[in-house]
Amino acid sequence: MRAYAYIVETANRPGDALSDVARSVGFEGTAPFSGLSQAAHQLAHTPICFFLFAATKNLSPYRQVADSIRFSANRRLRFSPMIYFTDAASAEEIGACINMGFDDIITMPFSRQRVIDRLARQIGTPLTYYETASYFGPDRRGRGQLPDRGADTRLSMGGQHRRIEIVRHISTGVSVLSDSRHVETV
16 A cells, blocks of 8 residues: 555554554554644655554543644645544444544454445545644444533534645645635624
8 A cells, every 4th residue: 555654543552553553554654643843844846644552541631642643734644544543442432533533443353354445435436624722533423322522522524614625646645626614694
């Protein structure tokens, strides 16, 4: 696969196993994530960079990383696939990942074919992203209920938003198919 994988991990749960998974599915290269400048430089050599997040008991350290990717001025970084790998996802964990703009959550068992199939969904298929004042990520409506977080819910269901349709190509990177702004009242 002509894509690169960055392994995002916390200090208390290293992503060595996730690095092995990434290598086994055929990424052109893998490296521990150490900052956006590293990823931006890599995008000059490989059109797509995946961000693979290792499971953790506390997702809050991932918020800053996810926001830095999703709100990056670099379009290729901004639309990079973010995938969370977990042993068994709770409703709270799924809601947190959705609200951070993750593209997918993969639970165990991590068979090679299952991971390949899930990653393949991110390439060559039109995807819809939404941008609001506090959220940027894939359209996750209709994919289960978000936890009731009141004012903390990042993906609001009304107001101003931007709808962007993209497609990711292994050889050319991200193409924007359409981009429109909307104002809805609730």
